[in-house]
Amino acid sequence: MRILLIADPYIVVPPRFYGGIERVVADLADEYHRRGHSVTLWGAPGSGTAATRWLFGREGEWTRWSNFRNTVHVGTRLAASMAHYDVVHNFGRLAYLWSIMPARVRKLQTYMRRVNPRNMRLARQLQARDLHFTAVSRAIRATGAPGGGTWHVVYNSAEPSRYQFVSSVPADAPLVFLGRFERCKGAHSAIEVARRANRTLLLAGTQSTLPEEQHYFETEVKPLIDGRLVQFVGPVDDQAKQRLLGQSAALLLPVEWEEPFPVVLPEALMCGTPVVSFRRGGNPEGIIHGETGYVCDSVEEMTDAVGRVGSLSRAACRADGERRFSTRAIADAYLRVYETGESEP
Secondary structure, eight states, X not given: OEEEEEOOXXXXXXXXXXXXXXXXXXXXXXXXXHTTOEEEEEEXXXXXXXXXXXXXXXXXXXXXXXXXXXXXXXXXXXXXXXXXXXEEEEOSOGGGGGGGTTSSSEEEEEESSOOOTHXXXXXXXXXXXXXXXXXXXXXXXXXXXXXXXXXEEOOOOBOGGGSOOOOOOOTXXXXXXXXXXXXGGTHHHHHHHHHHHTOOEEEESOBOOSHHHHHHXXXXXXXXXXXXXXXXXXXXXXXXXXXXXXXXXXXXXXXXXXXXXXXXXXXXXXXXXXXXXXXXXXXXXXXXXXXXXXXXXXXXHHHHHHTTGGGSOHHHHHHHHHHHHBHHHHHHHHHHHHHHSOXXX
């Protein structure tokens, strides 16, 4: 097949550090190429995969003007190049597809964030044909489905070959928090769990550029980093991420928002590391409670769950990660939509 993948040009594909969407797009591009498909990627300058590339926009730029400029550029190029593609799979703004909505070419719009149902109604007004919406969790599908349209659930993926399976860790292995340091990600709750459980916690991830989130980090997270019980790691690349996850007893996801489906969840499972999460958004869909982790409703429950992660099978975590969330499994699901319009076999 001739497949076009589109990503917003804010972060390069693959990402250097943080960038869940960009990591998934890069892995899919390489997987499709390995299978013999003709793959083209439109993304940020500096992007590099096995796909043929057209680079647009400016990395790190996200303003009203840049979004308008990019939308015009992408839409104009799409209108002029439709004959070259069998499928257009857009991971960026739905507006990028404005010029080809009525075209008969198969179009996929993937949402890795909460959806405004108004977008689906606008697509109908533009006489959209053969447009499919995919969400990275049932929780996210539920936010967009009221707007109508054809919906599928295809989870985020992780590439097994990038993550070394660690069959066992010491009884006192650290816990890990890996994500943006924003209040909704819950680093402060992860610290509280570690203190109550008297377990070392490794804090890894990027700091937000938003003033309110920087204030949150400076006042509620940084003062609790003591270098012993709570240790700060900071941003990590792919190699550092797999070492960090592999050495940990559990990944903590004490999120305080409707998390769509974090890429770090399948990444942890690939390392054999159980996941302990609050019951928010799509996170519970990625965990088999009592087998690959625990789903909790409070700091107290999460603290109790941390005391029980040693009884879970790390081999079961890896097996479930490969079965449900490997690049191969997710590529299979998307290819079914490309070819048949169905996401389930």
